[in-house]
Amino acid sequence: MSGSDFHIQFLGTGTSVGIPMIGCRCPVCHSADLRNRRRRTSVYVSAGETRILVDTPPDFREQALTFQVPRIDAVVFTHAHADHVFGFDDIRRFNTMQGQAIPVYAQKETLAEIRRIFNYVGTVRKPGIYRPLAEFCEIAAPFVVGDVRVQPIPVAHGDGQVCGFRFDWGGRAVGIVPDCHHMPEASVEALRGVDLMVLDALRYVPHDTHFTVDESLDCLRRIGAPQAYLIHLCHDLEHATLQSELPSGVDVSYDGLVAEV
């Protein structure tokens, strides 16, 4: 683990089906390079004493075990697609270990969808019932977790209201936008000045709801971050091959990678 006071860890870097993809015989799905093994996308943000989890994919339990996630002060959701929310039930262990409900932040539509799917979530422990405990918080503007400023960044990703986030702490900032096929100028402006940017890059071929590698690189140029990582990758992208094709300052993320902000 990094010694930096402000760093992120990639808990998952794959697209919705995960890599390897069930039943696929392609070289990436059968690669011996573990960097090609991609759980569904999630990022763990550590800033000073504050720990924030971005999304709870279906792999969340295994991710928390593999990467030894110690604590969660807040969960922030980008949107309510299955690959970003279906591990939410497993925050129960953190409720038990921390002895409290965990604050959960999302925009209006996303929060409504999460509350519909997980309609059994409570705020206090009832004897004999082991369910997640969450304090749901609807967000429409920047908010604070511990001493971290968190700003929702609206982006286009299929239908519905979707966002990424900018995290500011100690004069430095990281932007994390895992699912996006178009970024409005106002959101590019809101991300300007980040020291590190994490951005969707599904594959080389155009897709209706995700950036291609080229579209992601274009967007990164607009944002102007000195360091960036591509995320939400599908099996068309082989780690070492893609890495060799990228400009300096842009790298391919992989599960478990720790990046200093």
Ligand SMILES: [Zn+2]
């Ligand atoms: Zn996704």
Ligand SMILES: [Zn+2]
């Ligand atoms: Zn494959």
Ligand SMILES: [Zn+2]
């Ligand atoms: Zn999505």
